[in-house]
Amino acid sequence: xxxxxxxxxxxxxxxxxxxxxxxxxxAFGTACSTVPLPKTPTQTSASTSSFQxxxxxLTADHLHLDYWLQKTxxxxxxxxxxxxxxxxxxxxxxxxxEVIDVFAEPESYLAAAVRKMIVxxxxxxxxxxxxxxGELLTTEHxxxxxxxxxxxxxxxxxxxxxxxxxxxxxxxxxxxxxxxxSSATDQQLDRFQETAVFPGEALQVLHYSQDRQWxxxxxxxxxxxxxxxxxxxxxxxxxxxxxxxxDFVLITGARAATNVTPEMPLAxxxxxxxxxxxxRVRQHQMVIHGQNASFSYVVQLPNRQPxxxxxxxxxxxxxxxxxxxxYLPLTKANILAQxxxxxxxxYGWGHDLNARxxxxxxxxxxxxxxxxxxxxxxxxxLESFGAVRSLAEASLAEKQQSLQLAQAGDLIFMxxxxxxxxxxxxxxxxVIHDVAGLHYFKADGSFYDSRLNGVSITPLSPxxxxxxxxxxxxxxxxxxxxxxxxxx
Numbered sequence: 001x002x003x004x005x006x007x008x009x010x011x012x013x014x015x016x017x018x019x020x021x022x023x024x025x026x027a028f029g030t031a032c033s034t035v036p037l038p039k040t041p042t043q044t045s046a047s048t049s050s051f052q053x054x055x056x057x058l059t060a061d062h063l064h065l066d067y068w069l070q071k072t073x074x075x076x077x078x079x080x081x082x083x084x085x086x087x088x089x090x091x092x093x094x095x096x097x098e099v100i101d102v103f104a105e106p107e108s109y110l111a112a113a114v115r116k117m118i119v120x121x122x123x124x125x126x127x128x129x130x131x132x133x134g135e136l137l138t139t140e141h142x143x144x145x146x147x148x149x150x151x152x153x154x155x156x157x158x159x160x161x162x163x164x165x166x167x168x169x170x171x172x173x174x175x176x177x178x179x180x181x182s183s184a185t186d187q188q189l190d191r192f193q194e195t196a197v198f199p200g201e202a203l204q205v206l207h208y209s210q211d212r213q214w215x216x217x218x219x220x221x222x223x224x225x226x227x228x229x230x231x232x233x234x235x236x237x238x239x240x241x242x243x244x245x246x247d248f249v250l251i252t253g254a255r256a257a258t259n260v261t262p263e264m265p266l267a268x269x270x271x272x273x274x275x276x277x278x279x280r281v282r283q284h285q286m287v288i289h290g291q292n293a294s295f296s297y298v299v300q301l302p303n304r305q306p307x308x309x310x311x312x313x314x315x316x317x318x319x320x321x322x323x324x325x326x327y328l329p330l331t332k333a334n335i336l337a338q339x340x341x342x343x344x345x346x347y348g349w350g351h352d353l354n355a356r357x358x359x360x361x362x363x364x365x366x367x368x369x370x371x372x373x374x375x376x377x378x379x380x381x382l383e384s385f386g387a388v389r390s391l392a393e394a395s396l397a398e399k400q401q402s403l404q405l406a407q408a409g410d411l412i413f414m415x416x417x418x419x420x421x422x423x424x425x426x427x428x429x430x431v432i433h434d435v436a437g438l439h440y441f442k443a444d445g446s447f448y449d450s451r452l453n454g455v456s457i458t459p460l461s462p463x464x465x466x467x468x469x470x471x472x473x474x475x476x477x478x479x480x481x482x483x484x485x486x487x488x
Contacts (some may be wrong), residue, residue, distance in 0.1 A: 037423065054450065056440055056462040057428060061269045063457065065340045068430075071423045072408040075333040079409075079482035082327065082370060088385070088481075089372045095384050099221050102162075102202045104238050111154040114206050118216055121194075121224060122149055124173050125183065126254070127159065129191060134184035145174045150210040161205040162236040164243075164302040164310055165197045168271055169230030170351065171222055175214030188436070189349040194224045195360065195375055196351030199275045200302060202243045203231055221363075221375045232302055234310035242312070245279035249297045252368055253322025254341045257417060258315045259296060261289035266303050267315040271354075274338065274365025280312050280325070288314050295319055327370040335409035338365045339416060339420055339432050342455040347436050358418050361434035362411065365420070371481065381413035381476070387483040392476040399472050400407055405486070408477055413466070414474035422457065429460045439464040 051060040056330050062069045069075050069202070079090065094097045125144035130295075131137060166485050171194040179190040197203070197219055203226070204218040214225045251272045263266040267289065272278075277300040286293055296316035303311040303454035318325060348355030356364060359377045366373055374380050383390060406412065408428055410421040438450045440462045447467050452458075463471040480486060 014454050017315065041241070048301075054448070055438065055452075055458055057459045058457065062422075062430060065304050065337060067338055068263045068408065068422045069333055071425070072106055072332050072336070075336075075408070076331050079330045079332070085330065085370045089370075092374070092385060094372055096379060096382075097380060099372065100218065102204055102218065102220060103236065103243075105160070105204060105218065107160050107236070109158045109160065109206065111156050114154060114158045114216075115151055116150065117218075118149060118207065118222060125191070129180045129182065129185045132181075132187065133177055136184070138179065140416045142380070142463075145176065145178075148175045148210045148214075150208065158206055160218075160240040161233055163203040163205050163229060163231040163233045164239055165199050165203060166232050166242045166266075166302045166304045167230050168196055168198055168273065168354075169226050171197060171217070171219065171224030171226055172214075173224065175209035175211075175216075175225040189353055192349060193350035195219075195222050195322070196356075197226060197230065198276050200242070200276055200278050201269060202239050205233065207233070220372065228302070228308065232304040232310035233308055238310065241303070242279060244302075245277075247280045247282070248277040248325070249280055249317060250324045250327060250368070251276045252324045252338070253321070255344065256317060256321040256323060258299075258301065259289075259291060259318055261291070261316070263289045264313065267301050267313050270301060270315070271374065272317075274341070274364040278315075278317075284314055288316055291316060297323065297376060330369040330371070334369070335365065335420070336432075337424065338368050339455075342434070343457070345434070346453045347434055347453045348434045348454075349436075356434060358434045362418050362420060366481065377416055377418045379415065380411070380418055382480070383477065385481075386411075387480040387486040389478040389486040390476070391478065396473060399475050400461075402478060403472070403475075407480070409480070409482070411479045411481070412475055413477040413479065414462075414471065415476070417474075419460075429456060431460060432457050439466065 011046055011099040047196045077434060093101055111217070124146075129137045131141070135455075147475065153446060164423040173192040173194055176192070178192065179187070180192045181187045181189065201219065205215045205324045206218065209225065213228055214378070215228055215231070217226050217231070251274055256273055258267055258270045258271045278301060284293060288298060293316060298314055300312045301315035303313045306313050321447055328338070342361055342364075346353055346355045347357060349357050351357065351360050359375060359380055362380065363373045363375065389402055389405070391402055394402065404424065404427070406421045406424075408421055410422050412419045412421060412431060417433070417435070421434035422430045422432055424430070432455065434455045435452045435458075438448070438452045440448050443463065444450050460471050465471060465474050478486060
């Protein structure tokens with residue numbers, strides 16, 4: 001090892017010279033110790049070297065939004081104006097029976113029409129179903145569920161009542177919290193779970209269960225049984241004015257919450273999901289529920305009174321929350337950014353587990369821009385809206401070639417599942433999606449069967465739906481919600 005030798009000089013240095021030399025050496029040594037060494041090609045950052053995943057082709061870089069934005073052409077270009085989005089929404093209302101304008105629906109229904117809506121949803125499954133004890137549901141079990149529907153209480157003419165959702169609640173197949181599963185041993189997916197509704201959304205209330213603890217409601221893209229604790233009744237005009245307010249606060253994070261307010265528990269830490277919008281209160285007292293309002297947004301919050309009627313109260317949403325005062329511009333950059341806000345969230349079939357599933361994830365992302373989508377993948381994947389490229393009859397090679405046309409923010413459909421395109425890398429299409437299983441063939445030919453159970457980033461080509469069919473084999477449609485025609 002080479003060393004540096006220090007020599008004692010004999011010239012006549014006075015004390016001041018020696019002191020100056022000492023300071024020079026000290027400064028030089030300190031400066032040298034703080035200069036970072038340049039990275040060699042073999043060095044990696046701690047985050048990259050420690051990254052572990054069982055997902056083929058996934059790297060730490062793929063988990064960063066900026067990585068994909070750098071690959072996205074015209075990322076900041078507005079794809080649809082608010083006027084075009086409004087026309088898009090009206091087109092869906094016109095062509096899809098499950099997507100409705102609650103305020104344009106009849107205010108009175110024949111009993112037969114309401115009965116059909118209920119029975120079409122709430123009926124015994126033709127497939128085996130099991131309760132939480134692992135018992136196979138029998139005819140007697142199904143009859144007990146059906147008794148709760150109280151269909152005999154339907155009057156000849158059913159008057160619709162209007163309501164606002166006051167807290168996140170689940171729409172159920174039957175008016176019960178009882179969970180039902182496809183397997184006696186696998187209890188991951190509750191088959192009575194349909195979807196969820198969020199604060200501030202409008203409902204039509206058509207019928208009550210036998211115990212009157214549940215109501216059959218119509219929602220902008222679904223209907224089902226909702227516990228009455230989650231909504232408050234009001235005149236149609238009051239509900240409509242609330243929902244159609246032009247001055248509002250929009251939740252743009254995966255979720256936000258109202259401020260803690262011990263003085264009013266029902267307005268305290270109310271969970272608000274992406275896409276929820278609440279009317280803005282501009283004129284207000286400076287102290288609301290014991291807190292100065294200068295550093296929060298003041299909004300109207302629907303509150304359920306003991307008699308089930310609506311009370312609108314002022315609530316605070318702190319300015320550190322991820323919110324906006326208008327719909328976000330529909331750009332590729334914003335689509336990816338909104339999707340990334342859910343990355344890692346647990347998968348929840350039908351919005352179960354206080355989460356969401358694949359189509360719920362897509363729906364919430366696009367609600368940030370004011371777009372209204374159908375609830376389920378089957379309807380989201382219809383060819384009657386958006387720019388589409390049908391691949392149902394395409395060969396594997398044709399599907400692989402078509403995937404190279406997919407752009408950031410496009411949707412890819414296979415039966416029962418929808419994915420959002422992040423971009424292309426070395427001929428591989430990467431997607432972000434809310435997904436349960438992880439399946440692929442390992443290098444040794446064995447089949448890997450595991451779980452993702454959350455919002456995940458994956459490549460397409462290695463993944464399998466099952467040992468017999470790959471993801472790409474199952475793709476039947478590519479869709480863009482913002483283009484007039486899909487690229488040729």
